[in-house]
Amino acid sequence: MTPPDDEPRDPPRDDQRAQFTEDEQRAMRAAFAAGQPVRCPRCDAAMTSRAIGGGSFGLGYARQREWLMCTRCKRSAMFDVKRGTRN
Numbered sequence: 001m002t003p004p005d006d007e008p009r010d011p012p013r014d015d016q017r018a019q020f021t022e023d024e025q026r027a028m029r030a031a032f033a034a035g036q037p038v039r040c041p042r043c044d045a046a047m048t049s050r051a052i053g054g055g056s057f058g059l060g061y062a063r064q065r066e067w068l069m070c071t072r073c074k075r076s077a078m079f080d081v082k083r084g085t086r087n
């Protein structure tokens, strides 16, 4: 559900669509990579994670993205997850 790239439209700036900061995203990714439950740094609610995979094989490498969304404030963060971290 992504809008076309050629659509000249500014992203919404209301608070509900606010993004996490780089530091917050880094902390969430670290917790996720460590296998810990990820909590929202804004409201401390549990965050749901959804793996977004597939469709990347045409690029020559398999990349997995993880989409974390807070169940309370609905903020979300998406980041790439390196494969093979489960040792």
Ligand SMILES: [Zn+2]
Pocket: 040, 041, 042, 043, 044, 045, 070, 071, 072, 073, 074, 075
């Ligand atoms: Zn939240």
